[in-house]
Structure formats: structure tokens, C-alpha cells
Amino acid sequence: MTKPKASRRLRSREQARQELAHYEEKEVDAVLLPASAGRPTARLSRNLEKLVQSRADEKSMSQLCDSELRAFGRRRTSHSRAVCHGLLRSYVRLLADWGRQSRAVAAAFDQELQPGTAVRVAGVAPSSPDSDEQDSPAIVEGLEPGTGRCVVSLPSGERLAVRPELLRPLAGEIPWSLASKDFSSV
Structure with missing residues (x-):
């Protein structure tokens, strides 16, 4: 049964109820009024x-x-279930495709901030006052457990734990003495 058919059935049922109420009201009037009130018995x-x-x-x-209506409800439930399964299947496929496509990028990102990588830390002023740079150079020492922050060593020897999005890897040589430090055990 389609929705318009269900609506027609509901309207027909409502009309039947109204007709029943009409004749019940007439019956009540007939019972309350005495027969001598001029009502014909045939009527x-x-x-x-x-x-x-x-x-x-x-x-x-x-x-x-x-x-x-029960039949419509059963079909509607099975239809809703089929729609939900279809949407879930499409969503999982989308996530799987997205994961496959981002695998290479994720691997490159993992390699980018390995211990010993030279980076610039955004928002940290360089230690030398005559530097034109706005970001301080640093070397990644490792990841802070539980937080996902990167621990970096600044040229001054200070260590900071910063979010990875604040780090910009540098290409080339590391310009200070931390370059000789072994970070493989960190």
C-alpha cells in the first residue's frame, strides 16, 4: 500500500466514524423524546x-x-532498514577509499617529524636577537606519550612540547651543535 492509498483509507475510516456518530446522535434524540412528540415510527x-x-x-x-496501515508500517520499516544499510555501506566505502588514498600522505607525514628532524617552531621567537626569522629553529627529539605533542630542543638547550601543526620541517643542514646528538634512542 502506498502512502496516498493509506491516506485515502484513513479518510474513509474517518467518514464512516462521522456517519456513525450522526446516527448515534439521532438514536439518542429518539430515545429521549417520547413517541407522542410527533415522530413517525417508520422514520x-x-x-x-x-x-x-x-x-x-x-x-x-x-x-x-x-x-x-500495519502492512504499510512493515514495508516502511524494511524500506527504512534497507536505506540505512545502503547509506552505511556507502559511508564505509567512502572511508575505505579515503584511507587508501591518504596512506601515502600519512606515511610521508610520519617520516616528516622523526627524531633528529630539523624544524622551525611557529610562535617561538629565535634565541638570537639579530635574527630576521619569526620562528625558532629546533630539532625534534620525539613524541610526548599520551598527548601526541612533539618534544623539540631549541638551540638554547630548552626543551618544549608543542603540537605537530606548529612545526615546519627544514630542508638542509642543522645550523647548531644539536646536530651531532643521537636521537635514535628517544
Whole structure:
């Protein structure tokens, strides 16, 4: 059953309920008013027949509507489940493709900040006052456990733990005495 069909069934059920309420109201009026009030008995019996018929119509319409709504709900649930599975499958494929494509970049990034790598640390002023550079040169000593920060040694001997995004690897020679230090055991 499609949604428009379900909507039509709901409207039909509502009309049957309204008709039943109408004839029940007429029956109540007939019971409350005495027979001598000028109401013909043929009319009353016809209204009673219509009331019985409208009850039967309302009951059958409600049962039909309820069964079709349950069927619609089951199909909707299975359809929703299929849509969720399809979206999850697409999302996992997207992540897998993204991981495959970024593997080379991740490997290069891992090699970039190995112990002994010469870097510049953004936001740390160089130790020599006559330097034109805004960032201080340093050498990566290793990673700080648990935080993911890189431990670097500045030319002054000071050690800092900084976020990797603040480091810019340098190409070429390391210009100070830390270049001879062995970082392989760090």
C-alpha cells in the first residue's frame, strides 16, 4: 500500500466514524423524546437500521484500514532498514577509499617529524636577537606519550612540547651543535 492509498483509507475510516456518530446522535434524540412528540415510527426504525449499518461499515472500514496501515508500517520499516544499510555501506566505502588514498600522505607525514628532524617552531621567537626569522629553529627529539605533542630542543638547550601543526620541517643542514646528538634512542 502506498502512502496516498493509506491516506485515502484513513479518510474513509474517518467518514464512516462521522456517519456513525450522526446516527448515534439521532438514536439518542429518539430515545429521549417520547413517541407522542410527533415522530413517525417508520422514520425511527429507518434511522435505527441506518445506525446498525453504519456501525457495521465503521467496524469493517476500521479493520481494513488498520490492517493496511500495519502492512504499510512493515514495508516502511524494511524500506527504512534497507536505506540505512545502503547509506552505511556507502559511508564505509567512502572511508575505505579515503584511507587508501591518504596512506601515502600519512606515511610521508610520519617520516616528516622523526627524531633528529630539523624544524622551525611557529610562535617561538629565535634565541638570537639579530635574527630576521619569526620562528625558532629546533630539532625534534620525539613524541610526548599520551598527548601526541612533539618534544623539540631549541638551540638554547630548552626543551618544549608543542603540537605537530606548529612545526615546519627544514630542508638542509642543522645550523647548531644539536646536530651531532643521537636521537635514535628517544
